[in-house]
Amino acid sequence: NAGVMQNPRHLVRRRGQEARLRCSPMKGHSHVYWYRQLPEEGLKFMVYLQKENIIDESGMPKERFSAEFPKEGPSILRIQQVVRGDSAAYFCASSPPGQKDTQYFGPGTRLTVL
Amino acid sequence: AQKITQTQPGMFVQEKEAVTLDCTYDTSDPSYGLFWYKQPSSGEMIFLIYQGSYDQQNATEGRYSLNFQKARKSANLVISASQLGDSAMYFCAMTLSRAGNNRKLIWGLGTSLGVNP
DSSP states (O other): OOOOEEEOSEEEEOTTOOEEEEEEOOTTOOEEEEEEEOTTSOEEEEEEEETTEEEEOTTSOSSSEEEEOOSSSOEEEEEOSOOGGGOEEEEEEEEOTTOTTOOEEOOOEEEEEO | OOEEEOOOSEEEEETTSOEEEOOEEEOSOSOEEEEEEEEOTTOOOEEEEEEETTOSSOOEETTEEEEEETTTTEEEEEEOSOOGGGOEEEEEEEEETTSTTOOOOEEOOOEEEEEEO
């Protein structure tokens, strides 16, 4: 059973471009969380999704950021018009229905904005 | 508001010795879970150990144990017999069980542990 997969592992964008980060949860997992880790800081919750639904987006910046978890395919975190302050590691975690307290993390995507 | 505090930004331990990493938490909810994760220099987040607020026993996983003191709201991680591969960042995190299926984690700032040979 493959673990949580994230791609790309490293992403470089120039200011103003769009960044798309993908997360494929573990097989059978229907809950996805996105977290952001700024340099020298701990992780901060961004958004919690179930298939086709955003459940909690209280940690998402109000502008430029969006997330989706379609019925088929990976979860996508999209950042429009990136700025230097978006440079961070973005982690995705998934959990299966029933095992509410267990989150399995992907390796992260390191976004660098030039 | 819920909060996790890790007061040790960095520390060192001699190989084969035990080390305690501090974590205090703040919540008014009676039902919550506490986690420790390890982040080596490669960057991935590795789950180490979990303690539920109603668990009677302190959690243990191999060389990792969690010293859970509910009245003090502390959940310190103890690593016994440190190894060179234990050098990493260690994060304490909390989730609230009252929030239905939502188990978003609240994180501390981490402690950097170095193991000396």
